[in-house]
Amino acid sequence: MQQNKEILLESGTNELEVIVFQVGTGVFGINVMKVREIIKAPPVTSMPNSHPHIEGIVRLRDEVLTVVNLTTVLGFPPSEHPEEDKLIISELNQLKVAFRVQSVSRIHRLSWEQIEKPTDLSQNLESAATGVVKLDDQMILLLDFEKVVVDINPDKGINVSQVKTLGKRERRHKKIVAAEDSAMLQKLLHDTLAEAGYDQVTFFQNGKEAWEYLEYLKSTGDVHNEVQLIITDLEMPKMDGHHLTRKIKEDESLKDIPVIIFSSLITDDLYHKGERVGADGQVSKPEIVKLIGQIDQLI
Structure with a gap:
């Protein structure tokens, strides 16, 4: 797996690798870049008064990790053979979490062009995938693991009230473009940036x-009057944030526009990849105050 990560780091192509797994009767996927390892599920220590989706905790070497049972999250019946279950150890939003699944099959290398956004007619699928x-x-559903974590612990999400600590300053004449596939995060970004004074996004x-x-x-010849900065997520259907950043920085007409990557996947490996494609800043979700600080510095 590490070797494949390095290939993707060097390529800068619009690609990802997806680990396919099963929960209940459903088949799902997770970006390899979110996965630290996959292990056979050990005994789990229950935690009293915890969220219904939290099964308990496990010790993995020197770390104590929270176990989130995806069967419960997705509304499937309990596993018939829990002794055969696996834990996907994931890192996102600067947090390590163990997700319980029934089985793990294989890794597929894909282009983001192959991935479609769930529609409003998909029986609320958009809220889960x-x-x-x-x-x-x-049909493989790419689960919204960030939303699973934020639903359990809202403190891991973007907090509009944090922006009030920045104080008011004149930012209204700045125009920003933001690429973000989550409708929930679009609204949170809109609200927090507007609170800081960046209301032309x-x-x-x-x-x-x-x-x-x-x-x-x-x-139209008007790009620099209409865009002073670009914010991009990393994981998005059709074109990911690294590929977008690279295209911008390789374009003579656009390369001077600052680009900030705002993602739950700012690990050491992906930080270096962001540097290689020319990102001017990289901020891990949900550090909205740091994001606004970087915007202030760049524009």
Whole structure:
């Protein structure tokens, strides 16, 4: 797995690797970059008065990790053979979490172009999944692990009240483009940036839509008047944030526009990848105060 990560780090292509796993009758996926390891589920120590989705805690070497039972999260019946379950040890939002699943199958290398955004007609699927991809005649749902964590512990999300500590300053004449596929995070970003004074933010659901907007502005000759800074998530259908950043920084008309990557995946490996594609700043969700500080410095 580490070797494949290095390939992706060097490539700068619009690709990801997905680990496919099963929970109940559903087939799901998780980005390899979020996974530290996969282990056979050991005995779990229950925690009194904890959230219903939290099964308990386990000790893994020198760390104590919270176990989130995805069967409960997704509304499936309890596992029939819990002794065969696996734990996916994941790191996101600067937090390590163990997710219980029934089985893990294989790794698939994909292009973000293959991943579709769930529609409003998908029986509330959008609230649970960030994308859908068809593989081997199966529909694989890419779960929104960040939302699972924030639903359990809202303190791990973006907090608008944190912005009040920054004080008011004149920011209203600055125009920002933001690529973020989560409707929930779009609203939180809108509210927090507006609270800080950045109230001219144009949102796009993925890097491809943001890129097409930038190309349109280039054709009008007005790009620098309409965009002073770009914020991008990393994981997005159609075009990810690293690929968007690289395209911007390789374009003579756009390369001077600052780009900040704002993602739950700012690990050491991915920080270096962000540097390679030319990002001017990288901030881990949910550090909204740090994000606004970087925006202030860059524009």
